[in-house]
Amino acid sequence: MGACSMSKKEIILGGLNCAHCAEVINEKVSKLEEIEYCNLNFINKKLTLEIACDSNIDEDLVIKKVIKMINDIEPGLDIKVLRDEKINNKKVEIALGGLNCAHCGEEIGNKVSKLDNVIQSNLNFISKKLTFEVAKNVDEKLVTEEIIKIINDTEPGLDIKVSFSDTKTKKENKEEVEISNKGDLIKLIIGSIMYIFGIFQTATGFESKFANIVFLMVYLIVGYDVLLKALKNASKGRVFDENFLMSIATVGAVIIGEVPEAVGVMLFYKIGEYLQDIAVGKSRKSITSLMQIRPDSANLKVGSEIKVVSPEEVSIGDIIVVKPGEKIPLDGVVVDGFSMVDTSALTGESVLREIGVGESALSGFINKNALLTIEVTKEFGESTVSKILDLVENASSKKSKTENFISKFAKYYTPFVLISAMVIAFIPPLVVPNAEFLDWFYRGLVFLVVSCPCALVLSIPLSFFSGIGNSSKHGILIKGSNYLEALKNVDTVVFDKTGTLTKGVFKVTKVSPVGISEKELIEYAAYAEANSNHPIAKSIVNYYKESIDLEKITYFEEIAAHGIKVKYNDLHILAGNDKLMSSENILYFPTDDIGTVVYIAVNGAYRGYIVISDEIKEDSKEAIKNLKLSGVKEVVMLTGDNEKVANKIANELGIDKVYSNLLPNEKVDRLEDIFKEKLPKEKVAFVGDGINDAPVLARADVGIAMGALGSDAAIEAADVVLMTDEPSKIAKAIEISRKTNKIVWQNIVFALGVKAIVLILSAGGVATMWEAIFADVGVALIAVLNAMRVMK
Incomplete structure (x- = not known):
């Protein structure tokens, strides 16, 4: 029997903020x-597993069992499974033209997410798009057929x-939706005219079978279409569907x-649905117009020719040309040319x-001139x-507590009202003296409507999606409605200093040698810091201005939160803070200068200090003031x-x-x-640079990475990204x-309030x-x- 090794899996538990639940x-x-082994790191929200080596164990089933266990303990987490190797899962997009029922959309999303071969899925009702992923060894076409059956x-x-790739179908969908809307409008106009004619006949006392025929035709x-859907749904046991209840x-x-x-109610129901669809469509366009940053094409340079291609066809290392007025289609480095660019689509800055x-x-970016x-x-x-578009489009997959509450509420609300309608329609005529069956039956019908x-179910996700879209307009990327909701309760904001409140651009402001010249002190400091990437080290090297021969450095050691040890031209140099001097038993003279102080010792003797200062950002003071307001x-x-500096x-x-004086x-x-x-x-909320502060960003209720333009690490680490x-x-x-x-x-108070009032009035026989x-x-x-107001 061949050797067998345990399989290691990592699962990211996005949104896990309860330490006890993690335990x-x-x-x-x-x-x-x-x-065999399990460890949940609460700081980076990562669950690491080692699955026992056994040919009878199905790893995928084990992972599903673990995920079910997690959902039972802490529902609503954003769970992502990381594989041992980079697996290119197949991603499929399905555009659902004509999907106007939010409740039905949620039901489709729930059913798809439970399929065995679907790794993850998300139905965005606002964009009418269902996206899902299957493993590379699964036939995505068979899974897609199964999902289409669920949808139908x-x-x-x-x-x-x-769409089995990133092919663009947006334009086609838009045209088809508009054609569909025109067809609905024509039916509504014809129906309204005939309904008015029928009402006129009734009002003038012309009560005849012909009037009823007109009404029934309307x-x-x-x-x-409502009756047809109702029959199909009823045949499959779906009696809580809006179409069935209205029918x-x-x-x-x-x-x-x-x-x-009855005819008037159906007519105005369809008119209301039509207007609602237009309103959602306008909201969708308003949101997507904020994110019109996807490039349509790229000018690929092939030899001496320019070939217009899809951005997906361009590879790393290729050369592209961007003309004035065009969007830059892919990330890269400028090899020729100088221009002004408009970054407002990413940063919100004009x-x-x-x-x-x-x-x-x-x-x-848009190339201007x-x-x-x-x-x-x-x-x-x-x-x-691509990353920004993906963040905004998929933000709806991370639902807020309010959205989860509404989803659960909707599951119980409709059955409750339906049962109440049946009770009102059939019980009082049996137990209340002189109660008329038709009167109570009518009251029950009102309950059904x-x-x-x-x-x-429609307006709550739309509100959050609008909020996320509005934020992106200002260069603020919020990764999910759960984080957008959490921001409202932020009462403590914790800032990292360097690069967050300050510019992170350090300058040497004072050189104070002891027993040597200023030039020598700077030389020793520059060689000590030459191999460090720390901003303070770079500021000293820049101040030295001379070329540095790295071969003269025969030993280098960087001690976290202390400083640096090097051997340069047979000299043992120490460069660092007071902790380094104390740990190396150097007799030095502490200074009261404000700034970051780098003390220098050579061959065990103190040789002076250098002061480096960082500038505060122009809007830091205003930021603190606005937060408190x-x-x-x-x-x-x-x-x-x-x-002192702090x-x-x-x-x-x-x-x-x-x-x-904090270590990381x-x-x-x-x-x-x-x-x-x-x-x-x-x-x-914790605000940092998103790279060095990843553990703190992960631990905070809301991690905010700023200055993240082009930084992959920042976009990955934080819940909110400031561009x-x-x-x-x-x-x-x-x-x-x-x-x-x-x-x-x-919306919640208004919708529930109006429905409660009408239900009470209808039970009392007042409401029609x-x-x-x-x-x-x-x-x-x-x-x-009302939800559309979030955009303003």
Whole structure:
């Protein structure tokens, strides 16, 4: 029998903020008999597993068992399975033209996500797009056929377009939707004219069979598709569907002789649905117009010729040409040309930026005034524009607590109202003296019309999606509605100092030698720092200005949070802070100068110090002020810098609390201390550069990476990504979050309030089907229009 090795798997648990839940997950998973080793790192939200080596163990089934266990303990997490090797899973997109029922969309999404061969899926109702991934060894066409069957069973009659690659179908879908809308409009106009004619006949006393025939013709013209869907759904046991409920209510009204009212309800239901569809369409266009950064083509240079190709066809190392007025299609480095570029699509900033030879040019920038020749450094799928579009389009997969609540509420609301309708229709005539069956039956029918929760299921996700779209317009990328919702409760904002509140551009401001010349002190310091990438080290090397011969450095050691040891020309040089001097038993003279102080010792003798200062960003003070005006109770700064420098910056900016002299791992410890002082509802946001601060970003309730333009590490590490270096945008993100959540709760209170009132009135025999139709499609339309205000 051949050797067998254990399989190692890693699972990312996005959104895991409960330390106790993490412990429970780790404990339960470790007890599975297939698991040899298990460790859940709460800081980076990563669960590492080693699956036992056994030919009878199906790894995929084990992973599914683990994921089910995680969902049972802490539902709503964003779970991603990382494989041992990079597996190119097959991604499929299905455009669902004509999908107007939010409740049906959610049902389709739930059913698809439970399929065995689907690794992950997301149905974005706003863009009417279902995306899913299957493993590379699975036939994606067979899975797609199975999913299309689910779609047709759940919501028949949709215009389904399948894309097995990144081919663009947006234009085709848009045209087809518009044609569909025109067809619906024609039916509604014809139906309305005939309905008015029927009402006129009735009003003038011309009560005849002909009037009823007109009404029934209107009913069939306008509502035949509703009746058809209702029959198909009923045959599959789906009696909680909006079409079935509307059909039962109106057919019941016809049977008891309320023909004009039944037809009017169906007509105005369809008109409301049509207007609602237009409103959602406009909202969708408003959101997508903010993200019109996807390039249509690239000018590929092949020899002396220019070939226009799709961006997906361009490879790393290829040369592309970008003409004035064109979008830069892929990330790269400028090899020829100098131009001004508009970065507003990525950063939200209208000020043009200069780029020239040797500088990075990111996809999504618009070239303004001169020809640029660019060498491509990333494939289109890995480019900045692709990552941003993916973040915004898939943000709806990370649902907020409010969305999850509405989803659960919708599952119980409709059955409850349906059962109540049956009770109202049939019980009172049996137990209440002199109760008329037709009267109570009518009241039950009114209940049915109000039973659909679409106003909430549609408007709540739309509000959050609009909030995410509005944020992207300002250069703020929010990775999910859960983070957008969490921002509203942020009452403590913790900042890293260097590169966040300060520019991170260090300059030598003072040189103080002891027993040697200033030139010698700078020379020793420059050679000590020559192999370091730290900004302070670079500032000293730049100040030296002489060329450095690295071969003269025969020993180099960088000690974290202390400094550097080198051997240069047989001299043992120490360059670092007071901790380094103390640990090496160097007799030195501490200085009171404000700034980052680098002490220098040569062959065990103290030779002086150099002061390096960092500049505060122009809008840092305004950022702190705006955060406090927005209701943030406490602003904290964490830094590895010395206490004097930290306190000076904190006093200048108005920061409430400072932790200085911190090692990288101590920042997480300080954040844990801050958490202990907070109530469960209060949220802590950490703002850092997204690269060095990844553990702290992961631990915070909301991790915010700033200055992340073009930084893959920043985009991966944080929950919120600011595409510029401006801390003032944090207050803007909180403002958008609070506005979004305010509108969300306006819709919840309004929709539930109106429905509750109409249900009570209908039970009392006061409300008619006209009030019920307002409580259904009228409320949904108003809620959608209210959700669109998030964009403003």
